[in-house]
Amino acid sequence: MRPLRRLLLTALLGLAAGGSTYALASPTAPQEGVEYQTLPSPQPTDTGSKVEVIEFFAYYCPHCYAFEPGLEAWVRKQGDNIVFKRVHVSGGAAVVPQQRLFYTLDAMGLLPQYHQKVFDTLHVEHMRFANDEQVFEWAAKNGIDRAKFASVYNSFGIGAKVRRVDSLMDAYHVEFWPMVVIDGRYVTSPTHAGKGMPEGSSEAQQQQGVLQVMDALVAKAKAK
Structure with missing residues (x-):
């Protein structure tokens, strides 16, 4: 086989192999x-x-x-x-207020209404929810009964859900x-x-x- 022809054939085979890789690996x-x-x-x-x-x-x-x-x-x-x-x-003590905020909203049936608002508060307004008081202030500012929210937030049930997260992360790798x-x-x-x-x-x-x-x-x- 002539060298030029051999080179062209090799290149075409390489393209075909590369194309088949993406054909086989498809999101659908x-x-x-x-x-x-x-x-x-x-x-x-x-x-x-x-x-x-x-x-x-x-x-x-x-x-x-x-x-x-x-x-x-x-x-x-x-x-x-x-x-x-x-x-x-989970992610250490600094993340616990965010975890408790999430599980409290979920327990109170408020997650559909406030989930995106929490995200926006963090990523647009840059409020870190660094401690419990910041979370309570945010809840009150957004029309949630502060006392009721704080009671659920500090409850044994919410604490148990937060403690269970590490075992879930291990189980699901x-x-x-x-x-x-x-x-x-x-x-x-x-x-x-x-x-x-x-x-x-x-x-x-x-x-x-x-x-x-x-x-x-x-x-x-x-x-x-």
């Missing part, structure tokens, strides 16, 4: 080990015929803040297919966030989705990609 047809991982020990779910979806997140996390609008729209689109839950990850677990077994994230995308994909593209991965994993779980 995710592959284990690329766009998602399977937990070595599946965790129990209590959602009946609906698929459990858990997001591990933190209020202080800018990536979680950026992911929130797309995730909220995805949850609405899934409707009765899923039961959606959130876990606010949570090392970064936002991270999503589907059906107690499939783990994915924008970072996972980015592994199946061309190099240089933006965070926004990875976030859109993981929502497609999540669609596929919910369908996979329902099929089982």
Whole structure:
């Protein structure tokens, strides 16, 4: 074979191989080990015929803040297919007021109304929720009964939920966030989705990609 022809053939084969890599790794047809991982020990779910979806997140996390609008729209689109839950990850004493704030809003049935407001307070207004008093002041400023909120916030039940987070993070192998677990077994994230995308994909593209991965994993779980 002539050297030039051999070179052209090698180049074409290389392009074909590279193209097949991205064809195989796709958010709409995710592959284990690329766009998602399977937990070595599946965790129990209590959602009946609906698929459990858990997001591990933190209020202080800018990536979680950026992911929130797309995730909220995805949850609405899934409707009765899923039961959606959130876990606010731990991060030492400085994060505990944010955890307690999250679990208190959830316990009082106020999370849908105030979840985005908490994010905005942190990332737009730059209030850190560094201590309990800052949290109480924020609650009162936003029309929540301060005394009632403080009572729930300081309750044994909220403390128990905060203490349980570390064991949940261990069980689900949570090392970064936002991270999503589907059906107690499939783990994915924008970072996972980015592994199946061309190099240089933006965070926004990875976030859109993981929502497609999540669609596929919910369908996979329902099929089982």
